[in-house]
Amino acid sequence: MKNSSDIDHLITALPKEATCYGYCPVCDEVHYLTEGNSRKYALELIAELEQNKRIDFHAPDPEPIFSTDCLWGKRGGQMFGVLECVDADGDTVVLRAFSGQFNTRWQAEGWVSPAFDLDGYHRILPKIELSVHQMTDDIESCKQKADQCKLKFEEAMRFGGRAAQKDCRRQMREAFKTLELSKKNRRAYSQSMLPVFQDLYQLRNFKGDRHSILNVFYEDRGIPTGSGDCCAPKLLHAAAQKGLTPLGLTEFFFGKENKSSTKYHKEFYLSCKNKCQPILGYMLCGL
Ligand SMILES: [Zn+2]
Ligand SMILES: [Zn+2]
Numbered sequence: 001m002k003n004s005s006d007i008d009h010l011i012t013a014l015p016k017e018a019t020c021y022g023y024c025p026v027c028d029e030v031h032y033l034t035e036g037n038s039r040k041y042a043l044e045l046i047a048e049l050e051q052n053k054r055i056d057f058h059a060p061d062p063e064p065i066f067s068t069d070c071l072w073g074k075r076g077g078q079m080f081g082v083l084e085c086v087d088a089d090g091d092t093v094v095l096r097a098f099s100g101q102f103n104t105r106w107q108a109e110g111w112v113s114p115a116f117d118l119d120g121y122h123r124i125l126p127k128i129e130l131s132v133h134q135m136t137d138d139i140e141s142c143k144q145k146a147d148q149c150k151l152k153f154e155e156a157m158r159f160g161g162r163a164a165q166k167d168c169r170r171q172m173r174e175a176f177k178t179l180e181l182s183k184k185n186r187r188a189y190s191q192s193m194l195p196v197f198q199d200l201y202q203l204r205n206f207k208g209d210r211h212s213i214l215n216v217f218y219e220d221r222g223i224p225t226g227s228g229d230c231c232a233p234k235l236l237h238a239a240a241q242k243g244l245t246p247l248g249l250t251e252f253f254f255g256k257e258n259k260s261s262t263k264y265h266k267e268f269y270l271s272c273k274n275k276c277q278p279i280l281g282y283m284l285c286g287l
Helices: 004-012 038-052 068-072 118-159 162-198 231-242 277-284
Strands: 018-024 029-034 078-086 092-098 202-204 210-212 245-254
Touching: 004 018, 004 029, 018 245, 018 277, 029 245, 029 277, 038 078, 038 092, 038 245, 078 231, 092 231, 118 162, 202 231, 202 277, 231 245, 231 277
Parallel strands: none
Antiparallel strands: 018 029, 078 092, 078 245, 202 210
16 A cells, blocks of 8 residues: 555656546556547537536436536536446447436436445435434424523523522523533534445445445545545446446536636546545456
């Protein structure tokens, strides 16, 4: 296992055409993909998006939620990706992905599914939401109690005797302590649920391995939210699942420029450093 500056060094030595890469700790090298012929398919996709103004152009009945109008709204545009592959017969297969969700949807006709277990997600989400909801109710009632105690204390300070003041102060302090504790509980619970969600990402590679993102993400700074949701991991996971061999990958941004002004309409981008590179070495392994 190399350190991060050695890995950066390996990455700078990659061919200029590399669009998607990551360090693989098992092979102790950087695996990568170039654009191949995928740029052509990406341009076709851009033309289709412009022409149809929706992403479910394979579905007979368009759903308003899949209109590309949202990419020009407040939230801004989003990344799209195209993976050129060959199947066992040597025929070209082109996979398409949008990053994360499209307008609150994880799936759309004609696009690869997310890299996590969507059924599992729908199974655990209601339970977790219910618990968070109950904890929020609990916080709310603690807050009301604390506010009441505060009023009582203020009243005692004006009109009450010393003993009543002392008693009200104690009650108020206890109520605020309980309120803090209830907030802390909810925070701790939400944090403890994060690995449960992350474990739903059982990522595949081209050696036939299947591992949780928790075991694959090699940096120890914690797994950033949204890891595994970018186009590259979605596409590679789908290709491995379908028994396809990837040849080239292109990712582009479509829509209003992002808030940090780092991504622009119809510009092409490499796979990202924070969320993708620490898993792509594993995912590209075996190619
Ligand atoms: Zn990424
Ligand atoms: Zn490897």
